[in-house]
Amino acid sequence: MKSEHLYNYILGIADNSLILGQRLGELCGHGPSLETDIAGTNISLDLIGQTRSYYQYAAKISGENKTEDDIAFLRLERHYKNVLLVEQPNTHFGFVMGRQYLFDVFHLLLLKELQSSKDETLAAIAKKGIKEVSYHKRFSGDWVKRLGDGTPQSAAKMQEAIHDLWPYTQELFDMTDADTAMALEGVGVDVSKLKKA
Template sequence: MQNNLVQYIYGIADNALILGQRLGELCGHGPNLETDIAMTNIALDLLGQTRSYYQYAAQLSGENATEDTIAFLRNEREYKNVLLAEQPNTDFAYSICRQFLYDEFHLLLLEELQNSADETLAAIAKKSIKEVRYHVRFSSDWIKRLGDGTAESHEKMQTAINDLWTFTDELFHQTEADISMVSQNIGVDVTKLKADFYNNVNEVLQEATLETPELKYFQKGGKQGVHSEHMGYLLADLQYMQRSFPNMNW
């Protein structure tokens, strides 16, 4: 049971870590100063949530595990984040679209996780949900602003939605750890979030004058540790200092 709980925590926390790393890459590259600072703050929110999850996972794991070893010393196949989180910052439209799709899912997840039978997970969710409500407002406002903006911004946003839509279905896949934790009222049954997610997303897209893609086939694998070609490059940046200077102290 304890190993399933650790793996379940990874499934949530790795999303926040990898997406936070992607947003961190944009620091200093936002379209204006206010937006640049806002996205950097969202990255910090996600990394703060990651620390809370990893500290709990380290406590459960023992064996001298720390939040740092969990974040920086695992191999690619040991990360359980969804493929959506690791997609690159192709342009601002892609970054906002990726953020929006994850935010809508993340808020639904935390709304249920705060009722977890595990007091620590429930506490993390209750603390994080305030931040994520802002994340949803920020990203959805930009979707509307770009979608219902100029012809060029509309086209770029529609292209981003079309390309990233293929990663949305994986958000609702269950791993063995997920199923185990749901059965003990610790985890969230993400399959029950699917309808609300697509309803909420479609409502924003309609207001943004964007079309909802119609796909029959979706990409998956991240939750099982099978990642896209982008993940290795991301981890090379993320883990560089820790692997180059093992056990260093600041």
């Protein structure tokens, strides 16, 4: 394999989008209204679409004759590298929007940095994803504000969701071995620096 670290680095980014995309996909047909249902499923499809680009690239450098589907589906659960935030189960709509917003803010910061990666493929995937993720953040952020400013019940539920989700945000900024190695080479992003942003 060309680079074990690069392979793991790509999966570290892509698995977050895959798992969050799947979580949102579970809600297809179950949204609180037709309009929000379509919006959530749109975001899910955006994320899974981005995941495909990453996995296709990972499959290419794996040197093992793998396909994107092998990487997406043929792993045991412990081999997925996603952060715990994105796999938190869907409970209520406010929770789903809170989870989305916390991830979207991080995701946008990450992609903005990643577009200056020395790795041209990663830079191109990041560049393409930024517009999608900007909209995700706008949508989820509007809902967090809307529910927070809404009725006492919606504000309490939103506050509780953020309270429950917040401890999972620290992990977004933890550097894995692959993160450290790739950041040193100018390929990856030093996520520990994003925390201040």
